[in-house]
Amino acid sequence: MKKTKFGIVVFPGTWSDQDCYHAVSTILGNQSVFLWHKETDLKDIDCLILPGGFSYGDYLRPGAIARFSPIMNEIIKFANSGKPVIGICNGFQILCEANLLPGILLPNNVLEFRCAKTHLRVENNVSTFSNECNSNQILNIPISHGEGNYYANNDTLEELEGNDRILFRYSSESGDISKNYNPNGSINNIAGIINKNKNVLGMMPHPERSCESILGSTDGNYIFKSIMKSITQS
Amino acid sequence: MNMKKNLEQKLYDLALKKTEYTQIIEKIGREPNDLELGLFGSLWSEHCGYQHSKPLLKKFKFSNDNILVDAGSQNAGAVDIGNGLAAVFKIESHNHPSAVEPVQGAATGIGGIVRDILAMGARPVALMNSLRFGDMSLKNDIHIFNGVIAGISEYGNCIGIPNVGGEIVFDESYNNNPLVNAFCLGIVKHDEIVEAKVGDVDNILILAGSRTGKDGIHGASGLASQTLEEESTSKSTVQVGDPFLEKLLIEACLEVIKEDGFVGLQDLGAAGLTSSVVEAAERSKKGVELNLDQIKLRDISMTPYEIMLSESQERMLVSCKPGNEKSIIEIFKKWDLEAYQIGKVINKPYINIYYKNELVADLPIAPLVECPTYTLNPVKPKTIKSNVQFNFDIKHFENHVAEFISNNNLSSRNSVFRRYDHQVQNNTVIIPGHSSAGIRVKETGDTLLLTTDGNSRYCSVDPYKGTLITVAESCRNISTLGGTPLAITNCLNFGNPENPEVYYQLDQATTALSEASKFFNAPVISGNVSLYNETNNGAIKPSPIISTLGILKNGTNITKSGFVNDNDIVYLLGIDNLELDLESLHGSEYENYFYKSVTGIPEIDLDKEKILQDTNRELINKGLINSANDCSDGGLLVTLLEKCFLGGKGFEFTINLNNNNLIPTLFGEVNSRIVISISSNNEKKLLNHLDQSILPYIKIGKVKSDDFIITQKFSLNLASMKDKWLNKLNHISN
Numbered sequence: 001m002k003k004t005k006f007g008i009v010v011f012p013g014t015w016s017d018q019d020c021y022h023a024v025s026t027i028l029g030n031q032s033v034f035l036w037h038k039e040t041d042l043k044d045i046d047c048l049i050l051p052g053g054f055s056y057g058d059y060l061r062p063g064a065i066a067r068f069s070p071i072m073n074e075i076i077k078f079a080n081s082g083k084p085v086i087g088i089c090n091g092f093q094i095l096c097e098a099n100l101l102p103g104i105l106l107p108n109n110v111l112e113f114r115c116a117k118t119h120l121r122v123e124n125n126v127s128t129f130s131n132e133c134n135s136n137q138i139l140n141i142p143i144s145h146g147e148g149n150y151y152a153n154n155d156t157l158e159e160l161e162g163n164d165r166i167l168f169r170y171s172s173e174s175g176d177i178s179k180n181y182n183p184n185g186s187i188n189n190i191a192g193i194i195n196k197n198k199n200v201l202g203m204m205p206h207p208e209r210s211c212e213s214i215l216g217s218t219d220g221n222y223i224f225k226s227i228m229k230s231i232t233q234s
Numbered sequence: 235m236n237m238k239k240n241l242e243q244k245l246y247d248l249a250l251k252k253t254e255y256t257q258i259i260e261k262i263g264r265e266p267n268d269l270e271l272g273l274f275g276s277l278w279s280e281h282c283g284y285q286h287s288k289p290l291l292k293k294f295k296f297s298n299d300n301i302l303v304d305a306g307s308q309n310a311g312a313v314d315i316g317n318g319l320a321a322v323f324k325i326e327s328h329n330h331p332s333a334v335e336p337v338q339g340a341a342t343g344i345g346g347i348v349r350d351i352l353a354m355g356a357r358p359v360a361l362m363n364s365l366r367f368g369d370m371s372l373k374n375d376i377h378i379f380n381g382v383i384a385g386i387s388e389y390g391n392c393i394g395i396p397n398v399g400g401e402i403v404f405d406e407s408y409n410n411n412p413l414v415n416a417f418c419l420g421i422v423k424h425d426e427i428v429e430a431k432v433g434d435v436d437n438i439l440i441l442a443g444s445r446t447g448k449d450g451i452h453g454a455s456g457l458a459s460q461t462l463e464e465e466s467t468s469k470s471t472v473q474v475g476d477p478f479l480e481k482l483l484i485e486a487c488l489e490v491i492k493e494d495g496f497v498g499l500q501d502l503g504a505a506g507l508t509s510s511v512v513e514a515a516e517r518s519k520k521g522v523e524l525n526l527d528q529i530k531l532r533d534i535s536m537t538p539y540e541i542m543l544s545e546s547q548e549r550m551l552v553s554c555k556p557g558n559e560k561s562i563i564e565i566f567k568k569w570d571l572e573a574y575q576i577g578k579v580i581n582k583p584y585i586n587i588y589y590k591n592e593l594v595a596d597l598p599i600a601p602l603v604e605c606p607t608y609t610l611n612p613v614k615p616k617t618i619k620s621n622v623q624f625n626f627d628i629k630h631f632e633n634h635v636a637e638f639i640s641n642n643n644l645s646s647r648n649s650v651f652r653r654y655d656h657q658v659q660n661n662t663v664i665i666p667g668h669s670s671a672g673i674r675v676k677e678t679g680d681t682l683l684l685t686t687d688g689n690s691r692y693c694s695v696d697p698y699k700g701t702l703i704t705v706a707e708s709c710r711n712i713s714t715l716g717g718t719p720l721a722i723t724n725c726l727n728f729g730n731p732e733n734p735e736v737y738y739q740l741d742q743a744t745t746a747l748s749e750a751s752k753f754f755n756a757p758v759i760s761g762n763v764s765l766y767n768e769t770n771n772g773a774i775k776p777s778p779i780i781s782t783l784g785i786l787k788n789g790t791n792i793t794k795s796g797f798v799n800d801n802d803i804v805y806l807l808g809i810d811n812l813e814l815d816l817e818s819l820h821g822s823e824y825e826n827y828f829y830k831s832v833t834g835i836p837e838i839d840l841d842k843e844k845i846l847q848d849t850n851r852e853l854i855n856k857g858l859i860n861s862a863n864d865c866s867d868g869g870l871l872v873t874l875l876e877k878c879f880l881g882g883k884g885f886e887f888t889i890n891l892n893n894n895n896l897i898p899t900l901f902g903e904v905n906s907r908i909v910i911s912i913s914s915n916n917e918k919k920l921l922n923h924l925d926q927s928i929l930p931y932i933k934i935g936k937v938k939s940d941d942f943i944i945t946q947k948f949s950l951n952l953a954s955m956k957d958k959w960l961n962k963l964n965h966i967s968n
Contacts, residue, residue, distance in 0.1 A: 012570055013478050015394025019660045022676075052658075054392045057478025113387050115655045144655045146391070206657075214663050214674065214790055 004228045006032035007045035009075070009091075011066045013058070016051035016088060016208060023208035024049070024224050037069040046231045047084045048075060050091025052144070052206060062105060062147050063093035072098060084128050084227055085200045089145050092192075092202035101195055101202045102160070103152030105145075109185025113146040117216070118183055118205055120191050121171040124164040127194055129201045132226040138175050139168070140217040141205040143183055148204035150186035150193075160193055168192035168203060244268065247452060248275025254606055261601035269539045269587070269595045273602060276452075276505035276543055277512060280765050283605025286731035287763040290740060293748040294758040300720060301757050302424060309353040309430055309501065310420075311759025313721040315785060317678045318424050322356040325364065325417040325686065325725045325781045327764035332414040335472040336381025341389035342475040343416040345547050348395065349501035352484055353550070355428030355491045356420025359659060360673045361390055362400035363416055364686040364725070364779045368409035370642060370966055378412050379966060386416075387653040392477035393484065397654035398673065399666025400686045402963075404642040405826075407690070407775040411767050415725045415779050417686060421675065426491070431517040431553065432579045433497035438559045439511070439522065442566045442573035443483050443549040447532035449473045450506070450545025479548040479571070486569040487550055493565060495558025502549040508542045510551045511577075512585060516603045521584040524577035526594075538589045553579070610731070612738035617695070622829050624816055626897045631948055636955050638901070639875055641827050644868045645962035646879070667880070668795040669711040669864055670784065681792070683717040683784040689867075690775035691826055692836040697742040697776045699836050703905055704780050705750035706843045707866055712784030713847035714864045714908055715793050716854030719756040719784045722747075726763045729773025739776040740765075747778060753840055756782060791857070796881025797911050798860040802937040804885065805920070806870070808846045808907040810930035813895060818902025823868045838905045842929075846906050849929045856923065858916045865907035871900035873909050874935075875942070879956045884938035891945050900944075911937055 006024045010017045017034060025032045033043050042048070055066035079085045079100050087095040095101045108114055120141055122133040133139070152160065160166050169189040172181045182189045184204070192203030207220030245255060248271065258266055258274050266274060277283055284291065297304055302320050303312035310324035328343025344361060351358045363386055368375030390397045400417065432439065450473035490496060502510045515522045526541050554562050559575055566573035580586065585602070587595040627634070638644065651666035663681055664672030670685040687708040693700030709719040724747060729736040751758050767774040819825050820834025853859050861881065865873040874885050891899060912920055924931050942950040
């Protein structure tokens with residue numbers, strides 16, 4: 001079977017790079033390389049991960065500076081070629097700033113940073129990123145962000161809802177989608193979306209933090225294993 | 235510095251005494267110029283020179299074979315954690331800056347302690363905070379509370395180090411004088427431990443990181459060495475932090491220390507470049523020549539005095555062999571950081587400072603670091619006899635319990651800890667809110683257990699016993715989850731040491747810490763002293779904060795704090811009856827909360843404590859225990875309720891409680907107790923084990939799916955109580 005090679009982008013201020021490496025390489029046995037933000041060679045990777053952190057300190061707006069990094073042109077080309085890209089937390093914010101995904105991440109409606117256990121309901125289990133999940137499976141994957149309140153205008157929302165582009169929604173442990181289980185005020189409890197071509201995922205929760213039972217959950221592995229499956233089968 | 239200032243004003247600014255000025259003249263054989271006086275003032279301050287505490291800190295002599303770097307020799311101590319790895323850790327205060335400017339004070343407290351750990355060559359892997367706030371009756375204290383939590387959250391979350399909690403206490407004695415102690419743990423290979431030294435002659439000194447600005451001048455000498463009344467207008471002495479730069483500095487420094495020609499690394503903390511350069515030169519018994527014209531400034535009008543005393547954050551000093559400076563500077567540049575040569579090492583043990591091609595300071599290193607110390611005659615404060623008359627109203631018992639468990643000191647810290655990223659680095663196997671936090675070491679599979687503890691209630695009635703109890707509790711928090719205490723760091727927060735009664739507290743506390751650390755075989759490997767914690771309402775309660783690091787071997791099976799299974803059997807270890815008397819309420823949180831009073835003398839039997847901890851550890855190693863909690867603040871009922879809340883379970887006493895002493899039994903505080911729950915099929919093995927030991931124990935009840943039944947007459951509604959317990963601190967912050 002073909003091994004999957006992940007590329008993990010490192011911006012100044014990124015801090016989930018090592019955790020992503022731990023999840024996809026140490027735990028799941030894939031090859032992975034770090035890609036410094038000034039690089040322009042993506043080193044023949046199969047899947048690109050934009051990890052969490054505070055790129056450039058996020059002093060202007062999360063992701064707003066990172067999207068001008070030298071590596072971004074290559075990332076856009078890579079995404080446009082149809083290969084899988086996953087943006088986690090700050091990575092999601094960067095993908096929105098770079099217009100690879102629609103909408104924007106506003107400050108949490110609780111106006112505070114939240115590091116907490118959250119449950120996600122899988123809304124579409126046939127994508128590159130969720131094909132290892134059951135329909136409506138509940139994933140235990142934590143969040144850690146101050147600005148993860150997803151917002152998009154009505155037209156965009158209709159487009160997302162109508163085309164199965166919402167991959168994950170915040171829910172209860174039993175799958176109830178209500179405000180009580182929405183940790184940040186995201187519209188329609190959206191936790192993760194994909195682009196029109198369905199090869200770019202942005203999600204605020206951290207799948208790389210739920211890769212070992214000792215850390216509380218292994219549900220994040222469903223997402224990485226889905227990517228591995230799509231790549232090895234393609 | 236304004237040249238027109240008279241000597242008296244200059245000495246006041248630097249918190250130097252006239253006698254000390256005379257000593258300076260004697261030591262250098264002439265009058266110092268203003269810059270030189272500034273160097274002396276900051277290095278001879280309590281904060282840098284430990285004027286009043288140094289003689290007392292000498293008591294911490296005990297060490298053992300696990301200790302790789304002893305206290306005081308470097309920026310932090312180091313202890314062996316197996317497989318060629320060492321844990322480096324330290325706790326440090328940032329109390330006064332946090333009182334003046336809470337957000338930046340707390341934020342830069344984290345930045346500073348992280349750089350201390352970094353300066354040892356270690357990757358920082360965990361943060362914690364020990365926090366003390368006023369009783370929330372003053373608007374200013376609510377402002378301080380909100381600011382401090384926001385500062386910790388904003389700075390800590392940005393730098394990619396998990397903050398695994400710590401403790402938060404509220405008490406009137408901290409009104410307008412919060413204690414903000416920041417802890418950092420790092421991990422480094424034994425042979426890669428870095429020293430804060432300059433090395434040999436001609437080595438190059440490189441300054442890296444943030445530019446030098448006017449912030450924080452007199453932070454060490456003024457802010458940290460005077461009482462808070464004197465510093466209401468001290469805002470400009472508080473530094474401003476930039477966590478993004480800190481994150482870059484961490485990564486860059488960890489790369490630099492592996493570079494050829496690297497010699498030493500030192501952070502710039504209190505007293506900025508002055509203490510950094512002088513201390514590093516002293517360690518190498520060499521001198522340094524600095525050229526201030528090379529230093530990149532935020533404000534070009536800065537004088538040499540301001541440049542040398544600036545406490546601008548996120549700066550590190552690197553020493554390297556000549557010829558290697560270019561490649562080292564290149565690494566900083568890769569991380570978008572400024573780095574440049576500012577001087578070199580000279581043979582003559584002097585600090586020579588050049589500014590605009592003139593020699594503006596020329597001082598021998600030795601007297602700068604030989605700060606005069608003061609030993610006072612401690613005076614024992616008068617003990618106040620207890621006059622508390624407890625009077626219980628059992629009719630409204632449930633409300634009574636609900637009010638107590640949801641008071642600021644006992645309620646859940648979740649609404650604060652969820653604002654800290656406690657999971658980054660994928661090692662947090664015990665999240666905040668348990669006896670201790672747990673950080674897995676990926677290389678060994680073991681878990682490091684971390685805890686911070688302080689008990690200013692006990693210390694205020696007896697600083698000696700209070701400190702013994704604090705160390706015992708700190709070690710107990712490690713042993714409760716099956717770990718073995720390895721080493722201790724401490725932060726001694728006290729009032730003005732020039733007051734003989736405060737000096738007595740400091741003297742007693744240091745004696746107790748030294749004895750207890752030896753008793754528990756956990757050497758003190760680092761620490762910090764914060765004195766002058768006083769407002770015009772007087773000194774804070776004596777607050778030695780003890781932070782213990784423990785190790786849990788093969789830590790894949792983590793003992794829970796909350797109850798686990800319905801019908802599990804609950805035992806109380808350390809005591810063989812449930813009939814506590816009124817004495818047990820003296821000095822307790824119950825007395826403190828309901829009677830606004832702390833009386834009595836706390837007691838502890840260290841031998842019994844040790845047997846308790848050893849026994850609990852053995853039971854965990856045998857796999858007999860499903861959950862364990864130490865029983866301390868608030869007493870037995872609080873421990874049981876927490877176990878219910880954390881596990882989503884209920885509880886029923888299976889032994890009959892005597893209504894006549896229900897309150898002391900449920901809320902009294904007796905040291906050396908641990909509550910455990912076990913599966914019923916392990917009960918025989920448990921009893922076999924316990925009966926071989928002299929440790930007293932008693933079976934008290936069983937776990938239920940819901941409900942909390944105390945006696946046939948009393949039960950508690952857990953759901954509404956949990957809601958109050960969980961959300962109390964959230965209401966302060968809103």
